[in-house]
Amino acid sequence: MAFLGDSDAASDGSRQFPQHQAALTILQDIAANPQHSKARWLDLGCGRGQILHHLSHNLDSESRAKIHYCGIDVNHLHVRETERVAQGLELAGQEVRVAELHDAVMMLKEPSRFDFITLTNTTHELAPRALASTLIASVCLLSESGRFFAYDMERLPTPELGAVAWRAEEIRRILECVCRSLDAPEFKAACSRWQHQSCTSWSIQLNKRYVATTNSPSEQMIENATAVALVTMASIIQAKLEEVQGILEAITLGHQGETLDEEEERSRLLYDYWSLSRALELVQ
Numbered sequence: 001m002a003f004l005g006d007s008d009a010a011s012d013g014s015r016q017f018p019q020h021q022a023a024l025t026i027l028q029d030i031a032a033n034p035q036h037s038k039a040r041w042l043d044l045g046c047g048r049g050q051i052l053h054h055l056s057h058n059l060d061s062e063s064r065a066k067i068h069y070c071g072i073d074v075n076h077l078h079v080r081e082t083e084r085v086a087q088g089l090e091l092a093g094q095e096v097r098v099a100e101l102h103d104a105v106m107m108l109k110e111p112s113r114f115d116f117i118t119l120t121n122t123t124h125e126l127a128p129r130a131l132a133s134t135l136i137a138s139v140c141l142l143s144e145s146g147r148f149f150a151y152d153m154e155r156l157p158t159p160e161l162g163a164v165a166w167r168a169e170e171i172r173r174i175l176e177c178v179c180r181s182l183d184a185p186e187f188k189a190a191c192s193r194w195q196h197q198s199c200t201s202w203s204i205q206l207n208k209r210y211v212a213t214t215n216s217p218s219e220q221m222i223e224n225a226t227a228v229a230l231v232t233m234a235s236i237i238q239a240k241l242e243e244v245q246g247i248l249e250a251i252t253l254g255h256q257g258e259t260l261d262e263e264e265e266r267s268r269l270l271y272d273y274w275s276l277s278r279a280l281e282l283v284q
């Protein structure tokens with residue numbers, strides 16, 4: 001599977017989401033560093049450029065003039081839209097590519113390193129191998145003082161076919177396993193949970209200043225990190241599947257007519273059951 005058919009790159013130009021605000025606050029700090037004349041930003045799964053929508057209000061022109069933006073998304077319509085949004089921002093540079101995050105580790109062959117890497121609202125859409133590749137690339141593509149920011153929901157407000165919504169602790173476990181196999185065992189992911197009206201979400205940060213990871217891991221290290229990430233994901237997905245299965249069984253046995261909420265919950269569990277079964281097949 002290349003990507004999720006049920007992808008929902010929702011875009012609401014009238015409001016700014018907290019995850020995008022959080023990311024841009026980090027970018028503001030990076031761009032304010034007087035020792036750096038440019039700030040290279042890689043936006044993985046950039047979607048329709050949602051994170052850029054309010055940039056002209058969020059950052060002053062001096063900060064924007066330092067930013068080289070590189071967006072990547074598998075959907076060419078999203079990429080075109082991101083290009084359009086970026087064009088009006090008077091950035092130092094922009095490059096928006098159609099690419100598959102499954103191949104993100106291939107970027108390690110390029111000389112570019114990034115001061116800021118974002119991965120917002122995208123992990124739930126990635127198949128296990130693409131998630132492994134994306135996390136490995138994110139750790140290794142950071143510049144010496146680079147920062148990685150990822151954000152996603154633990155439970156989607158509306159179920160999407162094939163989506164696996166990771167919990168904060170699960171994503172932390174996967175990322176820490178990746179870092180250990182990349183020779184950065186000292187890395188402890190800064191991970192937070194956020195309660196919103198319609199969902200609970202998580203954010204995770206990595207600051208390369210705190211990590212001694214080599215910038216050029218060998219192919220063997222990348223292979224090991226991928227294998228470790230996949231084994232970790234397989235065990236997490238298996239546990240999630242058993243949890244969903246248990247609840248579905250309890251509902252089936254005690255079935256005596258449902259309220260609307262219970263019906264909605266059952267439909268959500270069936271979505272989860274299908275997505276997790278499929279993810280388990282893909283991870284093995």
Ligand SMILES: C[S@@+](CC[C@H](N)C(=O)[O-])C[C@H]1O[C@@H](n2cnc3c(N)ncnc32)[C@H](O)[C@@H]1O
Nearest residue numbers: 003008009045047050073074075100101120121
């Ligand atoms: C929900 S949108 C998030 C967009 C944006 N980052 C945001 O914060 O709103 C997820 C994006 O990830 C992209 N995507 C999903 N799977 C992908 C993959 N395997 N490779 C590259 N992009 C992918 C989708 O096309 C979609 O644009």
